[in-house]
Amino acid sequence: MIETNKNYIRQNIAIKRLDGRTYKDFRKLSVETNLIEKAEGSALVTLGETKVLVGVKMDLGTPFPDSGDVGILMTNAERSPIASPEFESGPPNDDTIELARVVDRGIRESGCIDFHKLCIKEGEKVWMVFVDISILNNDGNLFDAAAAGAISALLTAKIPKLNDNGTVNRSEYDGALVVTDLPIMVTTALINGVMVVDPTADEEEVIEGRVHVTSIEAGICAMQKSGSCEFTEEQIMTAIDNSIAMGKELRKQLKKK
Amino acid sequence: MAKLSVKITKKDDKKSVVGTASKSKTVVSKKTEVVEANKAVTKNKLNVIVTVKENNNPVRIVKNVQTVKKTDTRREVEETVIVVPGDLLEDNLNVLAGLGTYRDGSKVYSKYTGLLKKRDHMITVIPLNGVYVPKKGDFVIGEIKSSNFSNWWVDIGTAFNAKLPVMAVPEFIERNADLSKFYKNGDLVFARVDSVTSDPVIPLFMKDRMCRKLYHGRVIDIIPTKVPRLIGREGTMIHLIKDSCKSVINVGQNGRVWVKGGDESLAERAIKMVEMFAYKSGLTDMVSDFLESELKNNKSKVSVSENTKS
Amino acid sequence: MSGAKRPKEYEKLIVKGKRCDGRKIDELRPLTIKVGVIKRANGSAYVELGKTKVYAAVYGPKELHPRRLVEDDKAVLSVKYSMLAFSVNDRARPGPNRRSTEISKVVKHALEPVIFLEEFPQLNIELIVDIIQADAGTRTAAVIAGSVALANAGIPMKGLVSACAAGKVDGEILLDLNAPEDNFGDSDLPIAMTSTDKKITLMQLDGVMTKAEIQKAIILIRKGNDYIISKQIEALKGVYQ
Numbered sequence: 001m002i003e004t005n006k007n008y009i010r011q012n013i014a015i016k017r018l019d020g021r022t023y024k025d026f027r028k029l030s031v032e033t034n035l036i037e038k039a040e041g042s043a044l045v046t047l048g049e050t051k052v053l054v055g056v057k058m059d060l061g062t063p064f065p066d067s068g069d070v071g072i073l074m075t076n077a078e079r080s081p082i083a084s085p086e087f088e089s090g091p092p093n094d095d096t097i098e099l100a101r102v103v104d105r106g107i108r109e110s111g112c113i114d115f116h117k118l119c120i121k122e123g124e125k126v127w128m129v130f131v132d133i134s135i136l137n138n139d140g141n142l143f144d145a146a147a148a149g150a151i152s153a154l155l156t157a158k159i160p161k162l163n164d165n166g167t168v169n170r171s172e173y174d175g176a177l178v179v180t181d182l183p184i185m186v187t188t189a190l191i192n193g194v195m196v197v198d199p200t201a202d203e204e205e206v207i208e209g210r211v212h213v214t215s216i217e218a219g220i221c222a223m224q225k226s227g228s229c230e231f232t233e234e235q236i237m238t239a240i241d242n243s244i245a246m247g248k249e250l251r252k253q254l255k256k257k
Numbered sequence: 258m259a260k261l262s263v264k265i266t267k268k269d270d271k272k273s274v275v276g277t278a279s280k281s282k283t284v285v286s287k288k289t290e291v292v293e294a295n296k297a298v299t300k301n302k303l304n305v306i307v308t309v310k311e312n313n314n315p316v317r318i319v320k321n322v323q324t325v326k327k328t329d330t331r332r333e334v335e336e337t338v339i340v341v342p343g344d345l346l347e348d349n350l351n352v353l354a355g356l357g358t359y360r361d362g363s364k365v366y367s368k369y370t371g372l373l374k375k376r377d378h379m380i381t382v383i384p385l386n387g388v389y390v391p392k393k394g395d396f397v398i399g400e401i402k403s404s405n406f407s408n409w410w411v412d413i414g415t416a417f418n419a420k421l422p423v424m425a426v427p428e429f430i431e432r433n434a435d436l437s438k439f440y441k442n443g444d445l446v447f448a449r450v451d452s453v454t455s456d457p458v459i460p461l462f463m464k465d466r467m468c469r470k471l472y473h474g475r476v477i478d479i480i481p482t483k484v485p486r487l488i489g490r491e492g493t494m495i496h497l498i499k500d501s502c503k504s505v506i507n508v509g510q511n512g513r514v515w516v517k518g519g520d521e522s523l524a525e526r527a528i529k530m531v532e533m534f535a536y537k538s539g540l541t542d543m544v545s546d547f548l549e550s551e552l553k554n555n556k557s558k559v560s561v562s563e564n565t566k567s
Numbered sequence: 568m569s570g571a572k573r574p575k576e577y578e579k580l581i582v583k584g585k586r587c588d589g590r591k592i593d594e595l596r597p598l599t600i601k602v603g604v605i606k607r608a609n610g611s612a613y614v615e616l617g618k619t620k621v622y623a624a625v626y627g628p629k630e631l632h633p634r635r636l637v638e639d640d641k642a643v644l645s646v647k648y649s650m651l652a653f654s655v656n657d658r659a660r661p662g663p664n665r666r667s668t669e670i671s672k673v674v675k676h677a678l679e680p681v682i683f684l685e686e687f688p689q690l691n692i693e694l695i696v697d698i699i700q701a702d703a704g705t706r707t708a709a710v711i712a713g714s715v716a717l718a719n720a721g722i723p724m725k726g727l728v729s730a731c732a733a734g735k736v737d738g739e740i741l742l743d744l745n746a747p748e749d750n751f752g753d754s755d756l757p758i759a760m761t762s763t764d765k766k767i768t769l770m771q772l773d774g775v776m777t778k779a780e781i782q783k784a785i786i787l788i789r790k791g792n793d794y795i796i797s798k799q800i801e802a803l804k805g806v807y808q
Contacts, residue, residue, distance in 0.1 A: 002445065002476050003400060003442075003444075004445045005475050005476055016522070036653055037700070038618075038655060039653035039654075049606045053651070053699060055652065055654075055699075057652065057658035059657065081647065081695050083607060091662065130653075132652035132661070134697065136622055137607050139607065341800050341804065342725065342727060342762075343726025343727050343762040368724060368725070369724075370718050370803050386609070386721030387721030387722075388628055416629050480721075
């Protein structure tokens, strides 16, 4: 980004952002679910111009040796070059892996999926839930969009039926993937001393660091500080407050689906 | 055929009817039936010639609808035709296949998604999207990326950086001087394209009254092919935006627009509006109306740029 | 292909001239084309061909890396076709494989001939196609979307390129095979054609067909491509209404 523009964003961030928002405003969030029939669950999230598509696939697998009676959740992210000239094709880099793991932590630690219910035969067969995050257009705040997409896709996901011979029948369903809470991630970024919510791609060029906070109704279930910068305790508390406040709002919106 | 709103005043009893007139029969009011409607442009006056039937007698009324600016008149008369690559534009050996078209035998096709322009015996297509293609003399807005002994390297939005030789700037620079003292990395300049050759590295020069460093402000990117529309005929569009927003604005042919001061946010919205509707006619009026209504609404709000440190 | 064992519901793929999804033998699946859907890109398109759904984006002309791939006298078109993990019945491991590599190549060769590459020497035009749901015909959808994305990006082209497939299923030549027809039919012939002079720029054959059957298929494909081109043009112009 042109240095002049970077300076402009930094200098004005406390008063106004390029798109007219204040530091506490989220862009318009819309979610479309069940658009990929072949997937067990799917959601297309549009946050401003950021577009993230999340698909849920379920498959049979063997449980981990130390937890024979629980199903498995695997979250993967792909930042395809379709979404931005900065994204390179190839195996996920550390940014992409961080995105997948932070979204995963928010879902896993919230307890919203009862993994015991995904056990078919203890020690032998369990359901594996694959959450695949695909970025289609990068205009910033991929973490929150991906997290909203993941939980929306899981909320509307259906468990395939098991045939008598033990194979998966994807044309018939055996109920919904039970999701009892809605973990919502809210990212607050640090720009020139100001804690700013929902940064655009332009703003992400000047952020010093980020705090990702995932909240559920009972409290906070996951957090991540990202970026090579220092945060004061007050700034961390601002990020937590943002997640609680905006989490409530977003949870209401997503529950309506 | 475009429809016009016409006010028809009957001389005798000062009655006036307002309605739309087009080539097809249109009933304007119960008593007055429009038989024929034509528009003609003479100099800068737009006349409407309406033949009206009253009591079964055709009465011809010539009405001067409005004195319009040259820019709008031309736009009103020209039809906007959008073409895509492969559209057959003409099958005629006597027609010149201009920019944006290609010839195959007697057929002339469009190369781009763009606006079709037919003038005299030449057909051109103006692309509605695309990267910047430098031309000699273009004013461009660039950012200094680096320098060596004799050149600065400038990013002007082309695949390869342009070069600004030490000899091409107005300042006098001694041998072995530290170039960053004059233009350092990150500085923004308003420069001109010196020449265009097969070498992908474009040389720039700044020995021109208009060329200078640009301090602070911000740069807005628009599609380069829309820059002429943003400037407008004889600068009408850009002056409209500058005056309404009270901003300093420099437009680079490379699609970069530098804005400083005044209501920068409103200027950006106006610029983006021109970019989005560049293909439409009557755009100057649309932007003018938009700026007017926005300024009315904002009268009570404090101009934010006055509070920002520059 | 034809050796695959059919599940009960696909025992008969054509009943009284009607296919398993209700179409006639020369009917295309419902086609939707949208333009300018990925704002970050120079040009983009979204295509739905029946249940097959694809996004395409074009970046460039821009600098080409690595430098050893640079061509002095023209631009290089690079195409990357990928299927997203959840786009198929059994989750696909993300990342390129032999199939996606081959399809990227044939899609590149389908589109290159119509691009004025010589106008951008040493540069790169990058086309990325992501298949978000696959139900047969993904490479034809990729060509349809790629062609529109290139035109939307302002790349100079001789014309557009459209593509569709025909194949032999249960003794009949059908246009635009869906997944069951592709899986249990006898052959699949995707063909891409230019809009201006109907020249063929992509052609692959899977399965057995006689020369006469191939000719019959090409007649169906021509009609299909004519319709597709009209939809592509409509989508490109639609931005400016």
